[in-house]
Amino acid sequence: MSDAIRITDVTLTPVAFRDPALLNAVGVHEPYALRAVLEVHTDQGITGLGETYADQGHLRRLRQAADALVGLDVHRLGRMYAAVAAALGGDTGSDGHGLTGMITSSSTVDRVFSPFEVACLDIQGKAAGRPVSDLLGGAVRDQVPFSAYLFYKWAAHPGGEPDSWGEALDPDGIVAQARRMIDDYGFTAIKLKGGVFRPEEEIEAVRALREAFPDRPLRLDPNAAWTVDTSLMVARELDGVLEYLEDPTPGQEGMARVAREAPMPLATNMCVVAFDELKPAVALDAVQVVLSDHHYWGGLQRSKVLAGICDTFDLGLSMHSNSHLGISLAAMTHLAAATPNLTYACDTHWPWKTEEVVAPGALEFRDGSVAVPTGPGLGVELDRDALARLHEQYVSCGLRDRDDTGYMRRIDPSYEKKVPRW
Ligand SMILES: O=C([O-])[C@@H](O)[C@@H](O)[C@H](O)[C@@H](O)C(=O)[O-]
Ligand SMILES: [Mg+2]
Structure with a gap:
């Protein structure tokens, strides 16, 4: 019997959740924070969860990566990493706000690969009956x-x-x-x-x-x-x-x-x-x-x-x-x-x-x-009603990229992003 657990499909759901007006060095948080929820489905009926950013460029890269991962065994994380890198072909993202440093093509692969890896560890843990911490x-x-x-x-x-x-x-x-x-x-x-x-x-x-x-x-x-x-x-x-x-x-x-x-x-x-x-x-x-x-x-x-x-x-x-x-x-x-x-x-x-x-x-x-959750995998389950509601909120809120500076400028047109400021 093969112990491979192969990816059959990936569901990517962008969501928006309410966020207070938190101030930082580049502006202010918008009324909603954006995230993407990833569900990796497998031929053994086990689904794994991942969560990541939801800026448009990142969503596009996640979709490209998802297509490249179908058919791969969730245990072969090194192969998956290589498949993501090949699918992105040197495409370089951005963090959308400038608070987490310089983004390069290799760090873009890390950002895109991450939620798939988490979801695959969730699947591995569920299959083995062990928490993700045990796999680490x-x-x-x-x-x-x-x-x-x-x-x-x-x-x-x-x-x-x-x-x-x-x-x-x-x-x-x-x-x-x-x-x-x-x-x-x-x-x-x-x-x-x-x-x-x-x-x-x-x-x-x-x-x-x-x-x-x-x-x-x-x-x-x-x-x-x-x-x-x-x-x-x-x-x-x-x-x-x-x-x-x-x-x-x-x-x-x-x-x-x-x-x-x-x-x-x-x-x-x-x-x-x-x-x-x-x-x-x-x-x-x-x-x-x-x-x-x-x-x-x-x-x-x-x-x-x-x-x-x-x-x-x-x-x-x-x-x-x-x-x-x-x-x-x-x-x-x-x-x-x-x-x-x-x-x-x-x-x-x-x-x-x-x-x-x-x-x-x-x-x-x-x-x-x-x-630390002790159940198999990550130890969390999706609340499907909540996911649907927050996706609906994503659709209706109109935000598609995190933009603390742009939001601040709409409130105070004289605001300038300056690094360093003082
Ligand atoms: O949420 C924020 O405004 C934070 O400033 C965040 O975006 C930063 O990346 C972060 O928390 C940090 O420690 O720099
Ligand atoms: Mg910091």
Whole structure:
């Protein structure tokens, strides 16, 4: 009997879910975040789930890849990777917002391959009766800690109803947001998305967080909004306050200049986002912590390769997040559980969403952590009604690409994207 499980078909469903007016260095989140839900069907009747971005170019590339994968065995991930690379033929994507670094043709293959790999691991796990974490070497922790992810934000989208979080545009608003997030989820680490206001104001917000939460590790991430000099000023002001400073300035050279004098480690999900960026980063000592993200590091197994490289070169490892749904949270949790050197609490945008495509119950936050699902595969099932509703919302909302800057410009025509800004 052959143990092959062959792909017969792939269903790709773009969805849109409501997103608050979260501010960042390049603008503001639009009223809906876009994701694509992938269902990989097989000749044995087992279906696997994957989740990824849904910008138009990415959807087109996912479809091209899907066609190339029909007939392949879900266990042959190396062959699948090669088939995706061949199908894309050097096509190069974009991240649509500029917050996750330079995209090349090889990193485009990683972005496109990732949700297929996750879905195939889901299938392999279902077939073997084992959780995905077991296919990645086995969980070394049963609970995966995540970090509170704070944003400056407006109370509502212009012309829209206020969301339940209210406005956060100053230190008091940020501390109140942190308090609610910690009360609701129990997070033990806190990250503030910066790059929105003058650095002095963001320093003040971090100090207010330190005063309100004396024992919780704090991080600040301005997405490369500062020059080297400004970064060093902030780093000195926040000496002893931050566990790491994330992407203060653009590029590896700039980060290396900051790293030489900053008293805390520098982390990145902008200047090291692909395998070929690791070697120069290590040579320059540009960063001390890499934020992995299986959505663009080529899936869960390639993220473990990244973890091995970080371990070898004494780089810390944390995890990056964009707006995401439950399939991605499940994948992130299995990966983090099976990655011994992922010792920082992972980022997640989870608290910001009010809509979901996976059936409730599988993923719960307790004391800031998610218990690693122990059932076969990823351990999550689609809620078909919710999927249909969020797809309908995708069709009717009219958004097709993430565009934080364009949205901000429609609200404030004088807004300019500037990297670095201060
Ligand atoms: O959602 C956002 O606005 C974030 O800024 C996100 O897009 C970033 O990629 C990310 O979370 C980060 O850590 O840079
Ligand atoms: Mg970041």
